[in-house]
Amino acid sequence: LALGDASREQDADALILRVELYARIAEQALRLDVTDEVHRNVANAIALLPPPPRPAATKDDQRAHDESESRCVKADASDETPFDAPNTPSKAWRWGSVAELARGGAIQEQVAPGQDKSTQDNLYAAALSHFVRAARHAVAAQSYPELVVRSAEAMWNCSLHLSGSSVSRRLARSSLRCILACMRESGIVTAASLSVEANLLGLLLECFTDDGHFQAGLSYVDRALKDLNARETGEEDSKPAEKVLRRVMLEGRVKFLSRLGRSSGAGLKVEGDAAAKANVWATLARTAANPVQQLSAYQKCLECVNGRFERVEYLVELAEWLVAQRASKNDAQTSLETAVDLLLEVEGSAPPLTQGTVTGSQYGSHISGTTTRKTTTRASQSSRPGTGHSQRSKTSRSGTSVHSGSSAGGANRMPGAPKHLGATHYELLVRALAMLGELATNFNDRRRYLLLGAHYATSLYNLHVRSANSVAHKEHKDAARAARKAGEEYAMPEGPTFSGVESLCDWASLDLSKELLDH
Numbered sequence: 001l002a003l004g005d006a007s008r009e010q011d012a013d014a015l016i017l018r019v020e021l022y023a024r025i026a027e028q029a030l031r032l033d034v035t036d037e038v039h040r041n042v043a044n045a046i047a048l049l050p051p052p053p054r055p056a057a058t059k060d061d062q063r064a065h066d067e068s069e070s071r072c073v074k075a076d077a078s079d080e081t082p083f084d085a086p087n088t089p090s091k092a093w094r095w096g097s098v099a100e101l102a103r104g105g106a107i108q109e110q111v112a113p114g115q116d117k118s119t120q121d122n123l124y125a126a127a128l129s130h131f132v133r134a135a136r137h138a139v140a141a142q143s144y145p146e147l148v149v150r151s152a153e154a155m156w157n158c159s160l161h162l163s164g165s166s167v168s169r170r171l172a173r174s175s176l177r178c179i180l181a182c183m184r185e186s187g188i189v190t191a192a193s194l195s196v197e198a199n200l201l202g203l204l205l206e207c208f209t210d211d212g213h214f215q216a217g218l219s220y221v222d223r224a225l226k227d228l229n230a231r232e233t234g235e236e237d238s239k240p241a242e243k244v245l246r247r248v249m250l251e252g253r254v255k256f257l258s259r260l261g262r263s264s265g266a267g268l269k270v271e272g273d274a275a276a277k278a279n280v281w282a283t284l285a286r287t288a289a290n291p292v293q294q295l296s297a298y299q300k301c302l303e304c305v306n307g308r309f310e311r312v313e314y315l316v317e318l319a320e321w322l323v324a325q326r327a328s329k330n331d332a333q334t335s336l337e338t339a340v341d342l343l344l345e346v347e348g349s350a351p352p353l354t355q356g357t358v359t360g361s362q363y364g365s366h367i368s369g370t371t372t373r374k375t376t377t378r379a380s381q382s383s384r385p386g387t388g389h390s391q392r393s394k395t396s397r398s399g400t401s402v403h404s405g406s407s408a409g410g411a412n413r414m415p416g417a418p419k420h421l422g423a424t425h426y427e428l429l430v431r432a433l434a435m436l437g438e439l440a441t442n443f444n445d446r447r448r449y450l451l452l453g454a455h456y457a458t459s460l461y462n463l464h465v466r467s468a469n470s471v472a473h474k475e476h477k478d479a480a481r482a483a484r485k486a487g488e489e490y491a492m493p494e495g496p497t498f499s500g501v502e503s504l505c506d507w508a509s510l511d512l513s514k515e516l517l518d519h
Helices: 008-031 035-047 059-070 090-109 117-141 145-162 166-186 191-211 214-230 236-259 274-287 291-304 311-324 329-347 360-368 423-439 443-485 504-508 514-518
Strands: 393-395 401-403
Touching (some): 008 090, 059 166, 090 145, 145 191, 191 236, 214 236, 236 274, 274 311, 291 311, 311 329
Antiparallel strands (some): 393 401
């Protein structure tokens, strides 16, 4: 395996073999939690390779590479490498990437619960720098773009530990910028690569916001959008991930424009489907400089999803904003009532109430202020037969047009409406009903809204409990299967592991155990 004593091809084969062996030993040492062996073998592997190229489109990218490299474990440069960068075999770069991934993982494993926060953050930042090195080696290998994605995924999982505060995020900023440059250089376009790129980009844009570098962030997003538009089209299964990435870019662009005082929305071109457009306008509404611009953005947002179920979330958000701005209570109530009506239509029937109160069959109509013997909403009353869409709209004094809903049953289901309510929808119902209770002008209305809110809070909690019981049951089945293979007995528990709530008394005595939260 000596290098330099044979032909060029034999030297290349020997180099690949040596780097591969060191990388494989490092990977196995990481699995066995032998940290010293990881570092020793990675150092041996990297010493055989020249420094990999640094993908950098701007001087800021170059500075980011310098900052990221300064956190890496210093390589032993005492001996010359057998090949320079242009002549190093592709497979040798590949195994160099594998080695750096192992070193990054080993550094991440050094984080211990007893350490202070700054020590933990510095270890995570060092691990990120080695994931960047891994990506740079993979880019140099050219034939192994999946290693770039693997490095990016490792970085994302590690960077989550630094995402909680602006101080911690600052340590991840340079590494995030470097690995995104590596991903663009590799040219890979798959669902996995676009998904992790969207996550990393979103975190980097937060770093720009933390530092107050809004113009730099806007320039970065514009370049990223230009690069995304110039990429080759990926496989069909990558389209949803590409939409998410594009939405992150557009939302970031809107946010930076808003912080720079250019948030009127005039001339703003938003691409994508209705939900993506609404998301961008909602971002503008949250970050706009003054209330007039915010209200205008919320109006645009609701226009994008007019006649679609997705507007429920924005109706509740608009109501919260109106209350915070001390606007007319009637405007907020109109938005909230419409949102609740739409959600109750999906539910199909109103919930039963406690004894002595209005029956569930009348309850849905009470949200809209009309009483019938069957569950009827303002939406269904104003719909033309067979259309499933409301023909009536209500315009608040703030100028926001709030349209009524549609029947959610069968073929008449509103576009975007789910077949059944999920946890997110129950949460929206609880928020909306709690606000309606707060805005109510008399005791009966307040009691009605809060009782209905308590009902859906119970539904939300029990939904999570059922999910936790499903996970626990699967764990017990796996344990029983393993016990049978080992020739041992395993007693399956009877009944569900966790209990739900049925009454206000159950809420009063509720104890959220750590085991439940873990599931």
